[in-house]
Amino acid sequence: MNNEQSSHRLTADDVYEEVANTVVTYMVDCGLKDIDVIAGEFFFALDHAYKPLPRFWRDFKLQPVIHAVSTQYPQWFSVALRRDRNAKNVVRIVEKFLKRSAFDEANAEMLMVLPPQDRPATADDALDWICERFIAEGHYSKLRFAQWIGLDCGAQALQVMRGLELAAAGIEYSSPCASxxxxxxxxxxxKRRAALSLA
Structure with a gap:
């Protein structure tokens, strides 16, 4: 590994350590307890921590996040009230969320290769272009997934593309989910501040 590769790897590690800390800070700010650490809360925290960087989701490192959450909430693995909320299931659902996010990100980066004037402008057109690309490249499992998602596939690709372009231009971007x-x-x-002021 040359020095440039090592530096890039360290930078990527730093990014995901920061994401892990941001996820935990978000959960603490929301006043969560161990029993509240469920998949939905992870989704919100990850959306909040998202950085519009190329390959952010495809290179995502979940382990630092799980470690940070487990340090802050040491009982969350054992306090689930329902089977669908146990920690293993939560991690499995979060992994699906990451795969979907990575899929949308990859589609967005495919669109970004096109000259601006040739890019689809609507979710419908984006979906058609993505599907045509998958057919041309023989990616039939991706094609079936895109068709199953439907228009949301095109909409998400366009949204991620806009975020990456704005961030690359130095313009602060917050996705609708992050907002x-x-x-x-x-x-x-x-609410917590209001409760403290009344105490």
Whole structure:
């Protein structure tokens, strides 16, 4: 491994360590307890921690996140009230979320290769272009998945593409999912402050 590769790897490790810390901070800000650490909360926290960088989702390192969450919430592996909320199931669901996010990201980066004037402008057109590309390259499992997702496949690809382009231009970008997650966090913080002021 040359020095450039080593530096890139360290930078990637640093990114995901920061993501892990951001995920835990989000959960703490939302006032979660061990029993509240479920898949939905992970989704919000990951959306909040998202960085619009190339290959962010495809290179995602989940282990630092799980380690950080387990350090902050040491009982979350054993306090599930229902089977679908046990830690192993939560991790499995989060892994599916990451795979879907990586799929959308890969589609967005395919669209970005096109000259701006040739890019699809609607979710419908983006879906058609993505499917045609999968057919041309013989990626039939990806084709079936894109068709199963439907228009959301095209919509998400366009959304991720816009975020990556804005970030590359130095413009701060927050996805709709990230904005919603932050609203939830801000509401939780505001409720706790209001309760303390009344105490």
């Amino acid at each position: 919603f997650a932050r609203e939830i966090r801000d509401q939780c913080i505001a």
